[in-house]
Amino acid sequence: MKISIVGSGYVGLVTGACLAELGHEVLCVDNDTHKIEELRQGRSPIYEPGLEELVRVNARESRLSFSTSVQEATAHGTIVFICVGTPPGPDGEADLSFVEAVSREIALNMEEYRLVVEKSTVPVQTGQWVQRTIAHHVRSGVEFDVASNPEFLREGSAIRDFMHPDRVVIGTSSDRAASLLVKLYEPLNAPLLLTDINSAELIKHSANAFLALKICFINAVSRICEKSGADVVRVAKGIGLDRRIGVDFLQAGIGFGGSCFPKDVEAFIGISSKLGYDFKLLREVLAINQEQRQVVLTKLEASLGDLAGKRIGLLGLTFKPDTDDLRNAPSLDIVRLLVERDADVRAYDPKGMERARGAGEAMEVVHYCDDPYEVAENADALVVVTEWDVFRRLDLQRIHGAMRRPFVIDGRNIYDPARMRRLGFEYHGVGR
Ligand code: UGA
Numbered sequence: 001m002k003i004s005i006v007g008s009g010y011v012g013l014v015t016g017a018c019l020a021e022l023g024h025e026v027l028c029v030d031n032d033t034h035k036i037e038e039l040r041q042g043r044s045p046i047y048e049p050g051l052e053e054l055v056r057v058n059a060r061e062s063r064l065s066f067s068t069s070v071q072e073a074t075a076h077g078t079i080v081f082i083c084v085g086t087p088p089g090p091d092g093e094a095d096l097s098f099v100e101a102v103s104r105e106i107a108l109n110m111e112e113y114r115l116v117v118e119k120s121t122v123p124v125q126t127g128q129w130v131q132r133t134i135a136h137h138v139r140s141g142v143e144f145d146v147a148s149n150p151e152f153l154r155e156g157s158a159i160r161d162f163m164h165p166d167r168v169v170i171g172t173s174s175d176r177a178a179s180l181l182v183k184l185y186e187p188l189n190a191p192l193l194l195t196d197i198n199s200a201e202l203i204k205h206s207a208n209a210f211l212a213l214k215i216c217f218i219n220a221v222s223r224i225c226e227k228s229g230a231d232v233v234r235v236a237k238g239i240g241l242d243r244r245i246g247v248d249f250l251q252a253g254i255g256f257g258g259s260c261f262p263k264d265v266e267a268f269i270g271i272s273s274k275l276g277y278d279f280k281l282l283r284e285v286l287a288i289n290q291e292q293r294q295v296v297l298t299k300l301e302a303s304l305g306d307l308a309g310k311r312i313g314l315l316g317l318t319f320k321p322d323t324d325d326l327r328n329a330p331s332l333d334i335v336r337l338l339v340e341r342d343a344d345v346r347a348y349d350p351k352g353m354e355r356a357r358g359a360g361e362a363m364e365v366v367h368y369c370d371d372p373y374e375v376a377e378n379a380d381a382l383v384v385v386t387e388w389d390v391f392r393r394l395d396l397q398r399i400h401g402a403m404r405r406p407f408v409i410d411g412r413n414i415y416d417p418a419r420m421r422r423l424g425f426e427y428h429g430v431g432r
Helices: 010-021 033-040 051-060 070-076 097-109 126-137 158-163 175-188 197-228 232-240 261-274 280-304 330-340 353-357 361-365 372-376 396-402 417-422
Strands: 002-006 025-029 064-067 079-082 114-118 144-148 168-171 192-195 311-315 344-348 381-384 407-410 426-428
Touching (some): 010 025, 010 064, 010 158, 025 070, 033 051, 033 064, 051 158, 070 097, 079 097, 079 175, 097 114, 097 126, 114 126, 114 175, 126 144, 126 197, 144 168, 168 175, 168 197, 175 192, 192 197, 197 232, 197 261, 197 280, 261 280, 280 381, 280 407, 280 426, 311 330, 330 344, 344 372, 353 361, 372 396, 417 426
Parallel strands (some): 002 025, 002 079, 025 064, 168 192, 311 344, 381 407, 407 426
């Protein structure tokens, strides 16, 4: 099938490369000429395991090509996916101006039947509005359908998530659109959920909000664990083994970040309030998540007192491992709070340091190190911010020897507390 993808960011590029891998002829479009140039040369503008290889192989086999023209996208694909950004507006609600502009441009260029599919995360009822926008601009007699097909890809494992989804959600009121999308996803052999557009859109916001809620719940429990002497890792396992709850997304830590949960929860609160419901539960989720980042500072100050001039080493900066993405990463708040206190901040991240350097004033003050051992050199404290595998395999004796004060705050619970204490560290996990 001929497929076009408008918007070649994380979602668009992974979707395009994976659909090409399934044998479709895919054209990925983006208005960032630099990005398209890089892609044409076989380089992925983002770090995502396996993506660059997938792009290269499929481009070589002529199943994947790139362009900056929405007009070309409309001419090429029977199915045109909209994967443009929906950044938060000033009031936290999703800014849909890119979605609107692209819908209009697709409509103006449509010469025969097209199925326009929103994959960008959008508030419920956006599909209806895309439908009206296209109907308003398309030339008369040209047929089209609109569908919602939300993505559930996690950065760092996006290709695996695409190829082995728990489910594929297809929201549309048109049989023609439904059968095109069913055929498209058939090779994945995944459970298909056919539904209306509004429900599909709501599935996406609800799924992300529920996962964010799960993380905040266990983080709140971790606070009680710290006060009572219980171990949150055991509590999480104990509740997670109940199949009604499930073990996933119950890892206590320094809170969630990334380009999705914070933005989507806020947008969900926004659309709920617009529809006349005050989603207080989700407002609390955002508050708990923000507090969790502050806990690191509280622990540092409780042990070290005034942080001015203290050398604090950060292991990891990205919002999660296996990505170079720092959007809304807890590290950004932690660094800002440390810099405000005049701490001497050092950091190492396997993939995130280049982006970190450009991520705001506080990040410019950080001393970026070549490896974790340099971070530990004469440090008064080490904080595990991201659970990269390389940090699990450190020579902890060497780390201990390098530090001025062997004090570790493990924001992701990657180390065994008993072993850390045996090695002579003053060790604080989260909720243990
Ligand atoms: C998330 C969802 O998991 C995807 O299903 C969804 O498609 C995506 O958002 C999106 O809307 O595009 P992502 O943000 O890439 O994916 O990464 P996650 O693995 O969900 O992690 C999000 C944050 O939660 C990270 O900061 C991670 O450290 C944190 N987290 C996750 C925890 O603190 N504890 C956990 O148990 C799990």
